[in-house]
Amino acid sequence: MRAVNFIKIDLIKSKMHIISMFLLGALGCVMAFESGMIADIAYMLFVVGVMQGAVFVNDRKSDTGLLHLLPATDRDRVLGRTLTGFVLTLIGVINILGCSVVLTVLGKTVGPYLLEGILLFIGVALIFLAVQNTIFYLLGLNLSKQISGIVHIIPAFLFLFPLFSFSVSENISILMWAINHLMPFAICMIAVGLVLSAMSVFISERIVRRKDFSA
Numbered sequence: 293m294r295a296v297n298f299i300k301i302d303l304i305k306s307k308m309h310i311i312s313m314f315l316l317g318a319l320g321c322v323m324a325f326e327s328g329m330i331a332d333i334a335y336m337l338f339v340v341g342v343m344q345g346a347v348f349v350n351d352r353k354s355d356t357g358l359l360h361l362l363p364a365t366d367r368d369r370v371l372g373r374t375l376t377g378f379v380l381t382l383i384g385v386i387n388i389l390g391c392s393v394v395l396t397v398l399g400k401t402v403g404p405y406l407l408e409g410i411l412l413f414i415g416v417a418l419i420f421l422a423v424q425n426t427i428f429y430l431l432g433l434n435l436s437k438q439i440s441g442i443v444h445i446i447p448a449f450l451f452l453f454p455l456f457s458f459s460v461s462e463n464i465s466i467l468m469w470a471i472n473h474l475m476p477f478a479i480c481m482i483a484v485g486l487v488l489s490a491m492s493v494f495i496s497e498r499i500v501r502r503k504d505f506s507a
Contacts (some may be wrong), residue, residue: 294364294459296451298372299379305350306376309343311384312445317387324391333413336384338506340449341424344377348428370429370496374489377421384417385410404469411478420447422492429496 316339324332343375388410392402395425424447470477 295375296370296418297364298369298442299375302347302350302373302376303379305449306343306347309346310380313339313380313383314387315345317390320387321391321394324395325398325400329388329392329406329409331394333388333409336387337413337417338419338448339387340380340384340421341379343380344421344424345428345445347373347376347380348431367411367493367497370483370493370500373496374421374425377425377489378418381417381421383483388413401458405474408474408478412474412481415478415481415483415485418482419488422485422488423447426496426499427493429499 298426317336320332320335320339392406395402427447
């Protein structure tokens with residue numbers, strides 16, 4: 293599948309960001325040691341969002357012209373970028389699993405809902421990345437590198453703020469409902485994330501066709 297070639301290009305251009313994901317994963321593990329695995333999962337959602345934004349920042353107008361010379365369609369290019377987000381989400385899962393192992397070795401309890409938490413992480417990440425990718429394709433490559441770097445981390449910050457401002461004591465009924473229905477809710481979130489990812493590819497492909505990214 294030609295989209296795979298664009299995943300490889302994205303990962304090669306973002307190799308330092310991928311390495312930093314594992315280093316940031318260690319920081320998330322420190323947070324989990326103090327506040328539990330939910331802190332690490334929320335933190336990794338933020339990291340995945342920022343790193344996907346960094347993939348767009350790494351785009352260059354000159355590179356885009358060269359990439360259009362490759363034997364591929366706009367859909368291949370957009371699908372490759374979407375699948376890059378899937379790879380970053382997988383790296384986030386690996387970080388979460390690694391953190392749970394470290395905490396277990398250190399004698400800390402990771403909680404009974406680790407699997408559900410990981411599935412929920414995947415679902416929310418897919419939903420967030422689908423929306424974020426569409427927004428970034430709308431922005432195009434017309435921003436300076438400095439402004440682009442700021443703009444492309446804003447969605448992740450806007451997404452993370454409600455997570456950390458959530459009050460357990462004030463929303464105990466919502467929290468209890470979520471815990472009692474966590475597995476089906478997580479599976480539904482993954483399904484919604486996959487549907488939105490497909491819609492994002494469809495919409496973004498048409499955006500790419502209509503915008504002159506090499507201008």
